[in-house]
Amino acid sequence: MAKWFETHLPKIVLAPSFIAILIFVYGFIAWTAWVSLTRSRLLPKYEIEGFIQYERLFDSPRWDTAMNNLYIFGALFIGVSMILGLVLAILLDQQIRVEGAIRTIYLYPMALSMIVTGTAWKWILNPGLGLEAMVKGWGFETFTFDWLVNPDMAIYTVVMAAIWQSSGFVMALFLAGLRSVDTEIIRAAQIDGIPTWRVYVSIIIPSMAPIFLSAFIVLAHLAIKAFDLVIALTGGGPGYATDLPATYMYAMAFSRGDIGQAASSAMIMMLVVFAIVVPYLYSELRARND
Amino acid sequence: MAPILEINNLYKNYGATEVLKDINVSIEKGDFLVLVGPSGCGKSTLLNCIAGLEPITGGTLRIDGHDMTHVSPKDRDIAMVFQSYALYPTMSVAKNITFGMKVRGVDAETQKSKLAEVARQLQIEPFLNRRPGQLSGGQRQRVAMGRALVRDPKLFLFDEPLSNLDAKLRVEMRTEIKTLHQKLGASMVYVTHDQIEAMTLATKIVVMKGGIIQQIGSPAEIYNRPANLFVADFMGSPAMNLIPAKTQSGSGGTLIEIERPEHEPIRLTDPRARNLPKDIILGLRPEDISEPGFRVGALVQEAPCKVEIVEPAGADTYVQTRLGGKPLTARLHSETEAAPGTVHNLAFDLSKVSYFEPESGKRIN
């Protein structure tokens, strides 16, 4: 008995976590998937009815807005953060004297809660008292910057705040990548007389492909999960102009009492994440096992 | 008295792959057993099985007469030195050495005196309070030895302990391990891929390949009478010359004929050999092919050979020629006049010759 206990102790230690993950991740996903196929409203029902919730979801103009916003937000947020991050990383890699301090400044927004970021930008972008008022105060009476309350433009304010929050992190990722490139290769290129910009374009950046992939995965994941920032910055408004799938799901689950819609929208989010993360994780785990 | 270590019909599988097949070895108290073979031959796995760090699939294992087949490592009364030394990085040298005693509940006084004794023996007193990270490779090696010595076990196990050291230090530590073995009269099992280490340290060598024991014997037996082509080729440096040849029984013994390109075949006669098959592989160590006149005896025969490469190595000069389609190395004295491209007489001493059967690779004399 003691011997059995001794040999199985590692498994016994791992078991609670494993069981918890099985239930609270995989069991719960299964539950949500199941409920998304029923007519659940305020209370969950368990008779499977097929894809009616998904039909309702795709017919809903609000969901349509949410998905459109996700495309806009995702594309701009990921694209600009990556470009900005890469540029900043390359600029910072030129033997800058106060590099440590600058890095800290660029990176600190990452430590903030999205709610804090949202609160700050909401104030800055406030048309009556913020940036707009300030520029008007400088004498530009016709200046308007009312994106925060403009249904067509409000989603871009979310993009702005999100980029401010995350681009420093992308910079840090790229900076680490730049510095992991083999120095000998760079020296060799210089002996061959290749100019600095060429060394970056042809040697360093291509060898950072895995970092680009990691940055993309992290940012895409952040984009799909984006919730708190929208709540704090625009509350999903004006109207539901800045709804994202995450806020749609939350509204259905907790204020509209429409569990079926909440479940089906959560499943769509899940599938989007799946499509991005699974191939990545698979290749990562494969590479690690070699 | 029971053998200190006795392994009978040991098998070890990982899933469907057999990594050790029918291993039978036993050693007496005071023996220094070396397990040697190329990487992947199963020697380290066998050592781990002896330590109890890997469960065995079949067979039995006894230490000092007690069945240890299913006993956990801590109850086997063994100590082990690892290739990477495996020192506990956060503990001082002293703590590293006494950790085992502490776990076993040995009282502080004994711990202290044993530590002092081992530290003196291995000359590691100056850095007992340092962390392993602050030590050089050689010093770490000594600490790892100390951790084993302090336990005073029935059996010492060494897993390639010298392979992370540079060449000079390796030779020094080798001598030191040998001295230690002689002084303590301890029983040791030692794994290495370095056949020189095996030859210099062992009282008994096990040559392994593909999970199968190829030969067990004293260093001299292994060197002089290799059991098959693999052992012949693996043990000794430069390797034994293995030359395909044809035989013909005659009145004065067996006539051996070795083909070579652009020249007359070499013909040697071995009066002692009987009933050799028609095709054989002839094995001669480089030192058994020498300058004419340096070896005497009935079995020394000369033949002119075309020298291709001359490699001076200080005390000796190695000369390469080509026989039976294969390069052949001879060990000549350093003042030899052999020059590349010239023809030089070489003396073949057949008193130490090995004959192998080409198909099975087995020794036949």
Added chain:
Amino acid sequence: MTDVSATPAHAAVSERPQGRSFGKIALRWLLYVVLGLFAIYYLMPLFVMVTTSLKSLEEIRTGDLLSLPRELTFDAWRTAWSEACTGIQCEGVKPYFWNSVMLAVPAVMISTLLGAMNGYVIAQWRFRGANIIFALMLFGCFIPFQVVLLPMARVLGLMGIAGTIPGLMFVHVIYGLGFTTLFFRNYYVSIPVELVKAAKVDGAGFVRIFFAIFLPLSIPIIVVSVIWQFTQIWNDFLFGVSFSQAGTQPVTVALNNIVNSTTGVKEYNVDMAAAIIAALPTLLVYIVAGKYFIRGLTAGSVKG
């Protein structure tokens, strides 16, 4: 990832002969100007938050966004800390701040310890299926939490801990496990297995090896795990808003309530003060220990 604090690999790139031409110097200046402008961009919101929180409402209405306060006042901070209204209650963020502390500290400790043990088992006591378990746990890090909100709300109810701080703690521990296990597994996997073997021969068992050998070597990765988990839990909003009720909300939820549901006059200075209060702990952790985070993530092989 490699240590960003390492010397620039492109020391090589920049090591070109230092021709002190006018163009080169100008380029250098331009570089610093650009970097400085970006520094201003990242600092601006923080600057605005701090200055606004120190202004009176009157000054906010008349002055402009970037001006320094004419008259320093800490009234907004006092209000934010103990008087501001989060819905019906008007106790400031103080009680919620302590809620977050009581939530985050135990949750960080528990999930780090569990992650350490899981990582230890997966990396050093490999058994068949351990890699599959690891892959399943790893994948759990990436799910959008929306997919577990509904069933979790019901299960917390069934367990009788719905709307309580322990309930929220439970949620954070469960969904933090994947990451903490990942950190420790990746750290321990670079430690040679011979260390465990040596300890086994020395007579130590599973538990002893963990506490006497592995835990003492884990300081760098413990720092990583603690920083990560603390930031995640402190900054979380989704779980907080979904699984807490009036008295048990964490500070992020309270902040959002202050900012978005005050009736009557909008007190921007109070909003900013509350936001800074909510941000301070993670900001401090970042400034004090941020470099250990990156260093720890990249720390791998242990010499021994």
